[in-house]
Amino acid sequence: MKYLHTMVRVSDLEASLDFYIKTLGLVEHSRQEVESGRFTLVFLHAPGDQAAMIELTYNWDESGYSSGRNFGHIAYQVDNIYIFCQQLLDQGVIINRPPRDGHMAFIKSPDGISIELIQKGESLPLQEPWLSMTNEGTW
Amino acid sequence: MKYLHTMVRVSDLEASLDFYIKTLGLVEHSRQEVESGRFTLVFLHAPGDQAAMIELTYNWDESGYSSGRNFGHIAYQVDNIYIFCQQLLDQGVIINRPPRDGHMAFIKSPDGISIELIQKGESLPLQEPWLSMTNEGTW
Numbered sequence: 001m002k003y004l005h006t007m008v009r010v011s012d013l014e015a016s017l018d019f020y021i022k023t024l025g026l027v028e029h030s031r032q033e034v035e036s037g038r039f040t041l042v043f044l045h046a047p048g049d050q051a052a053m054i055e056l057t058y059n060w061d062e063s064g065y066s067s068g069r070n071f072g073h074i075a076y077q078v079d080n081i082y083i084f085c086q087q088l089l090d091q092g093v094i095i096n097r098p099p100r101d102g103h104m105a106f107i108k109s110p111d112g113i114s115i116e117l118i119q120k121g122e123s124l125p126l127q128e129p130w131l132s133m134t135n136e137g138t139w
Numbered sequence: 140m141k142y143l144h145t146m147v148r149v150s151d152l153e154a155s156l157d158f159y160i161k162t163l164g165l166v167e168h169s170r171q172e173v174e175s176g177r178f179t180l181v182f183l184h185a186p187g188d189q190a191a192m193i194e195l196t197y198n199w200d201e202s203g204y205s206s207g208r209n210f211g212h213i214a215y216q217v218d219n220i221y222i223f224c225q226q227l228l229d230q231g232v233i234i235n236r237p238p239r240d241g242h243m244a245f246i247k248s249p250d251g252i253s254i255e256l257i258q259k260g261e262s263l264p265l266q267e268p269w270l271s272m273t274n275e276g277t278w
């Protein structure tokens with residue numbers, strides 16, 4: 001038995017690929033356009049790790065997806081959470097929960113999917129500007 | 140960068156462990172009870188695969204979690220989808236989408252998290268009783 005992927009629905013495929021690939025840094029593994037069913041599936045994995053993926057489902061005629069409380073978030077490990085979050089800020093991404101503790105941060109996808117970023121190994125030493133950065137919105 | 144886990148919130152920890160461990164066959168990796176925050180975290184992985192996990196968050200004072208459309212499902216590969224689904228039926232689990240095609244099935248957790256089961260490798264030959272089994276509910 002093996003964890004394969006987590007599927008999320010996306011309202012705008014281009015905006016979502018911008019987020020998951022350009023912003024978050026994931027890599028497109030494969031894509032399937034199903035004209036008859038009017039949907040597109042895109043599988044994405046972290047660079048250097050194809051063990052588990054995200055499947056984006058883009059239904060051509062559906063958008064405006066609701067969020068629920070039963071799903072929490074998807075978590076990725078990153079090599080340096082400060083460098084990673086600085087790159088997010090440079091791209092104008094809102095960091096809902098900044099890595100004040102050198103360990104953990106949260107951002108959100110265009111459709112409100114919460115993404116947790118976790119520092120690989122030990123937490124980094126506390127440092128500004130992260131230490132004083134406040135939360136924004138929910139995650 | 141690495142996919143670590145997907146977090147879902149659970150209303151009833153015992154019922155959820157029954158589902159994810161006894162029914163689905165996952166293995167408990169670690170557990171953290173945080174008295175001060177009144178929550179319990181349980182990490183679960185597929186047998187033989189610790190690459191990506193599910194994190195169950197049990198908030199002691201919260202239950203009745205809503206579902207949203209932005210989250211779709213979590214997918215696991217299984218060695219034999221007919222044997223796997225028969226074991227589910229024997230335990231009284233409702234298979235919302237039976238593996239009519241020898242390839243794919245869907246069930247739901249107690250909190251409405253949709254779980255996709257996918258046959259490893261090639262689809263199995265079509266066969267009864269699966270071929271005639273109808274869908275039940277949503278997934």
